[in-house]
Amino acid sequence: MIENFLRDEQDQKAVEKVYQRLNDLLTTGEEIIYIAVQKKPLVNLFPDCVALTSKRVLFFTAANLGLTIKFIDFVWKDIVDVYTKEEIIGAIFSVRTTNDSEMGVDYLPKVQARKLYQYAQERKEAEREARRLRDLEEKRAESGAVQFENAVPFAVQPPVQAPEPIHVPPPVIHEEIEKPDELTEKLKKLKMLFDKGLISIEDYNHKKMDLLNEL
Numbered sequence: 001m002i003e004n005f006l007r008d009e010q011d012q013k014a015v016e017k018v019y020q021r022l023n024d025l026l027t028t029g030e031e032i033i034y035i036a037v038q039k040k041p042l043v044n045l046f047p048d049c050v051a052l053t054s055k056r057v058l059f060f061t062a063a064n065l066g067l068t069i070k071f072i073d074f075v076w077k078d079i080v081d082v083y084t085k086e087e088i089i090g091a092i093f094s095v096r097t098t099n100d101s102e103m104g105v106d107y108l109p110k111v112q113a114r115k116l117y118q119y120a121q122e123r124k125e126a127e128r129e130a131r132r133l134r135d136l137e138e139k140r141a142e143s144g145a146v147q148f149e150n151a152v153p154f155a156v157q158p159p160v161q162a163p164e165p166i167h168v169p170p171p172v173i174h175e176e177i178e179k180p181d182e183l184t185e186k187l188k189k190l191k192m193l194f195d196k197g198l199i200s201i202e203d204y205n206h207k208k209m210d211l212l213n214e215l
Contacts (some may be wrong), residue, residue: 008036027055035052036093036113037049048061050105077127078099079095079098079127080097081095083104089107091109091110091114
């Protein structure tokens with residue numbers, strides 16, 4: 001209702017023109033918050049206006065002797081700060097954007113300038129918080145992407161098999177086989193010859209003495 005924007009002694013004709021134009025400009029879900037109207041000290045036939053919506057700040061200027069109305073708008077996410085300055089006659093309301101440009105209206109009734117500043121600060125704070133959340137989400141997304149890009153591919157390691165036991169043959173124990181004493185063998189052969197009667201007792205004794213003397 002247009003009556004909601006006439007509570008601070010706004011110029012009704014100016015508000016009606018702006019309100020009608022705003023209704024043609026509003027996007028889905030966008031709502032009008034406040035309309036302020038310039039009040040020049042001498043001639044105030046075609047005052048400038050400032051309108052705040054839930055998504056934008058719009059500055060309206062009359063053209064063609066009031067037959068048309070021009071406007072410029074800034075979305076809240078592009079507004080860095082808002083200012084108001086009270087002077088002897090009226091007040092100035094202005095905004096500064098992210099590209100460091102400024103737009104403002106002077107000779108606003110002080111009560112209207114204060115309302116503009118109050119509502120603008122509230123919207124700006126809400127947008128700042130929304131921007132902070134967006135930046136946080138973007139950083140999280142970037143962080144996740146970097147971790148994904150730099151991640152070392154996971155290599156599936158084959159199961160470690162226990163090494164087959166190495167068959168170690170038992171040590172060969174070389175038992176020292178005592179060779180028959182050569183002298184003993186000779187004596188046995190000599191005794192066998194004697195037993196078979198192949199040599200005489202004298203020969204046997206003689207040969208036996210010779211072997212023993214070899215020790």
